[in-house]
Amino acid sequence: MAADAKQKSFQFVVVGGGIAGVTCVERLFQLFPAAGVALVTAAPHVKTVQNFRQVSKTLEEFDVAERPSGVLEEKYPNLTVIQSAVASLRARTHALRTADGLEVSYGQLCICSGARPKLLLAKDNPFVLGIRDTDSAREFQKRLSKAKRIVVAGNGGIALELVYEVRGCEVVWAVRDKAIGNTFFDAGAARFLIPSLETDKPEGVATCKRVRYTVEQAVVRPAPSSHPAEPGSALGPDWHEGITLRGAEQEEKGAHRVSVEYGCEVDKIYSPGEEGPDTPVVSEAGGGSWPVYVRLTNGKTVGCDLVVSATGVAPNMEPFLRGNGFVLAPDGGLRVDERMATSEADVYAAGDVCSTCWGEERQPGGTAGAGPLWQQMRLWSQARQMGWHAASCMAARALREPPVELDFCFELFAHVTRFFGHKVVLLGKFNGQGLGPRDQELLVRCTPGLEYVKVVLSGGRMVGAVLIGETDLEETFENLILNRMDLTPYGDELLNPNIDIEDYFD
Known part of the structure; x- marks a missing residue:
């Protein structure tokens, strides 16, 4: 709902409309139905968990739906959704200011600002596209429809799904590792999957059963003229569901045209007019002229219509976090303890923005640490689990109840996904x-x-x-x-x- 006053006060404030933030809000209302809660999100949509199913003790499956934020307000009358970016945070005085100029005071705050993509260093290059949110995925679909060749840089989940789904377009895949999917599996598993890139994709290939991504149309509230609209929260697994990823070339359905360049990264991106004495001669099959060229660190130069950056993510340390006393982990995320609490009083964090530095033994005066076979990997399933746990800890503190022990899901790392048409389960x-x-x-x-x-x-x-x-x-x-x-x-x-x-x- 729109804020009429320039000052508002809430018992709980959650920043971020992704899975971690929305799960935190929903869990807070489960435990504390009468609480005053505000969800601050820059995007008009929020991501919700639907059709949750506990497959085993630690494995879980669910659907992800992107829905208008008003749906949450209808479900929880005590919830106020503030659609705006956060401009500043004063943790010592328990207050934050939105980009709209609204002053928000809180009893407890949970930061769920997610992660930002590590885009290639090609500022304002019209031929370089990073796939981050729904809008950028649609833009990729549009640009791909006119492309005969693209270069994909990255070896994470989005890159793996993209190269398998694209049809009617040649794909040059630059992988800095010696094998594909280095984040998720070893070289042996990669060799098992590679033949799937060399064969036609079967008709009616099984869709993923763990996390599906759906979108509902929203009535978008225009961003105030004082600041531009912020990008939406990051894409999740199966981001390509419902999007036709077909290039300009008319080929038989199912045809793959993927070539992998191992052990290299993008060294330079330039257009034909930017060639200089240090630019190597373009040597590639077929010759011809392309709108953009990519020089790889292995010495090869490839011409293409579009460069897709899918080089991973980093904790989204928004500018509003600066000027406070947050302790950061080595990977740049907000360091949290077993209660998802940061170093600032009454400030919690969940999801990709935080870094769990939990010990394996019981902490003095605290809860037990995560199991020795669990590790953080910034996955959607972990965002849901952390948002749930953070809310439980916040509610327990507000109700003056004993500290909440870590859930059993933190005992063992467990993840189910799907790559190249194959079900993939990772344990421990x-x-x-x-x-x-x-x-x-x-x-x-x-x-x-x-x-x-x-x-x-x-x-x-x-x-x-x-x-x-x-x-x-x-x-x-x-x-x-x-x-x-x-x-x-x-x-x-x-x-x-x-x-x-x-x-x-x-």
Whole structure:
């Protein structure tokens, strides 16, 4: 609702309309229905969790819907949605000012400002596009429809989905690592997936069952003339659902035209008129002239119609956070403790903007730390979990109840996604994170085109797993990891395809 006065006061204020912020708001009203809550968001839409399903003890699936912010106000009468960016924060006096000039005082504040994309250094280049929110995804669809070749820089989730979905356009994929998908899986899993780029995408390929992204049309309130409209919150998995990603060339349906350049990054982006004595001669098949050229660090130069930046994200440290006493983690995020509390009194943080620096042992006078097989990876599932936990901690403090223990979801890292048409489940230290070469043993089973199963053992106990394909092993492996069972007697038989491991350990 619109703010008539220039000053307002709320018991709880949440900044950010993404999954973490909206989940925080919804949980606050579950625990404290009569509380006065304000959600401050620069975008006219908010992202909500729908059709939540607990697949196993730690794995969860849900749909993500982008909806008009007014939907939340209708659901929660005590909620005030303030559509504006935050201009400044004075944590010591528990007050913030919006870009509209509204003064907002709070009892407790939760910052859920998400993450910003790490875009390529190509300021105002019309041929470089970073995919961040719904608008930029639609712009990409529009630009792609006229393109015969694009260069994609990045190796994260958006890049993986993009190169698989694009049709009717040649894709040159610049990957700085030695294998694709380095964030999510190892080189063995990458080799299993690569053939999917070399074959036609089947008609009616199974859609992802864990997080789907839908949009409802909103009545957009115009941004005040004093400041421009802010970009929406970041895209989530399946951002391409409902968007046709087809280039200018008319080809048979399903055709892939992807070439991967490994171990390199974008060195320079320039147009034909910017060539100088230090610019290498363009050497590429087919020759011709392109509107933009990309020089890679491996020495190759590629001409294309569009450069897509998908090089990851960083905590969104908005300018309003400066001038306060926030302690930052090494990755630049707001450092939070087991209660999602920052270093400033009564200020919490959740989602991509924060960094969890939790110990594995019980903290003096505090709650127990996260399990040793959990790690933060700035995923949508973790944003929901953190927003939920932050609200629980805020409500407990307001109601003067004992501190809230960390939820069981923080006991084991668990994530389900889909890449190249294959279901992908990641559990625990799936890539041996934090384990030395001598501290881990790997067991691998691979059936090309069907499944890839990798188990990480340490001291004879399972500590992580990568499951690609319809393996139906996620719940069994999750139990084996959580139960800390000594698997030494089973050796290589653990992955024997002739043994029904699910029945064996049930």
